Amino acid sequence: MRLKKVTSLPPQAERVWQVAIHPTLPLIATASSDKTARIISLQTYDPLSTIEGGHKRSIRSVAWKPGLTGESVLCTGSFDATIGIWRRYEHDLDVRNSQEGDEEEEEWRFALVLDGHESEVKSVAWSAGGNFLATCSRDKTVWIWEEIDEDNFETLEVMQEHTQDVKCVAWHPEEVLLASSSYDNTIRLYREGSEDWVCCSLLEGHTATVWTIEFEKPTSPGYREEWGARLASCSDDLSIKVWTRISRSGSAAEAKKAPPSILRGESIEENWVETSTLPQVHTRAIYKVSWSSKSGRIVSCASDGRIVVYEEIASVDTEMAERDEKKPPMTGWKVVAEIEGAHGVFEVNCVQWSKRWDKDAKGENDEVIVSCGDDGVVSVWELEDA
């Protein structure tokens, strides 16, 4: 297979740090060091609007709130230590029939600013149902926020478990479980206890800053109900790892149906183990991994300017499986496509899988990879058979 470029948007004035794919509509949001967030159409790849004026420094992270209809809500995380919440009403957009430029674009409204972090915000993430917002910062903390009514957010918890900058936060797709990764080389997981949120797991294994973590999606082919969604991580140590939870009391499927472990009188702690290290391709810090909800493939991007796509090899760890049914199997991965110089000579900051919405989309399950880099460019890639 090979990665083929579908298109590149005209460059923005400054580096683009991140892209975020809308949960339901054909839209991308970008975060840039020019203090703006921009909205781009995934149908036509045209730039649609620019969100500005809310932040005094670079916008580092953007995230769309899931679970909404008739409205879009975007969260922006900035180096100015604040978080912005932006709203826009969406018309009854019939995405199949809409034509370029014939709708009146509703304006983005700057709904509110969330203060609290003491230094640069690095990552923002909404929980799967949209109930919670997690944010993290160079100030070593992870904050959990809840929107109690419109434009009114409450801080539920400030977690100070990491010993250094927290680079990324990510929520589990089904359970109320939050992951964070840090400059301190570790990954931490958090759950809501009876009174407070607590750190329920510490994942050690990386030997340098962990830039990104992302959970597997339940719709991906490699997902196993008995182990639940796995976690992928990427690091300055040039490795990408996959972590799986060892179920302490029965399968993950049972755990979902049972009352919270805290009521059953059990410890809230859980054990996660490394079940894969992906083949090493990148030669410099790996900034991002993204896990496809359709094909189960993982895509990564790095300072070395490469974008790499990996696929899981069916595990043949039968010896392990017989010996200990509760231990998840080790799995192997192989590289299926790789491209150097994806953004010319510049670093690639982010890659994300997305459903394909453009005119060349081959059905509902077709996907593309969206990338962005220090050249200020957002590019779109397809995987084709070589």
Next chain:
Amino acid sequence: MDGKNANPTILNASDLPTRRQVQRKKVASPLTSGLVPAYAQDPFASHKVEFSDSDESEDDSVVEPIDEQEIYDLIATIADPEHPLTLGELAVVNLQHIKVIDDPSAIISNVLVELTPTINHCSLATVIGLGVRVRLEQALPPRFRLDVRIREGTHATGEQVNKQLNDKERVASALENETLMGVVGKMLETCK
């Protein structure tokens, strides 16, 4: 500031390795024109989506490989934040501790600069490292990846300093810090 650095070893400026500086297309300094990295102000940036060495209108540094001596010439004249001397004169920067890999057939090139602080607990090691980074980021074409490190064994918290100096987000946000950039700006005033 720090009285313990009162008697550093000083080299004679005329003894330092150098050669006539190649005339390089000068991009506007981010320190005076808003904190935008040099590449974003490069008028050719919008055309550089694909790497190409056949475009004759580009700066000749794209075609001519850059070597260790050129890197040295760029950073040896940076002023030390404490002493009225340059990093070259103080032997903080040394030609033999610079390594360049600039293969014209590869897309990206690498520069490794190892710094030797004047004393092993120099509290300004991070600022000096940042100054070297800023200078090289402004002066070199974007195909260069920089690794600026404190030479092993020369600093008590060298590994911690190295981690900061080579973390992209930390460096990016330091470049947006006016106070810090004021200090770095003064250090770069002496550069030729």
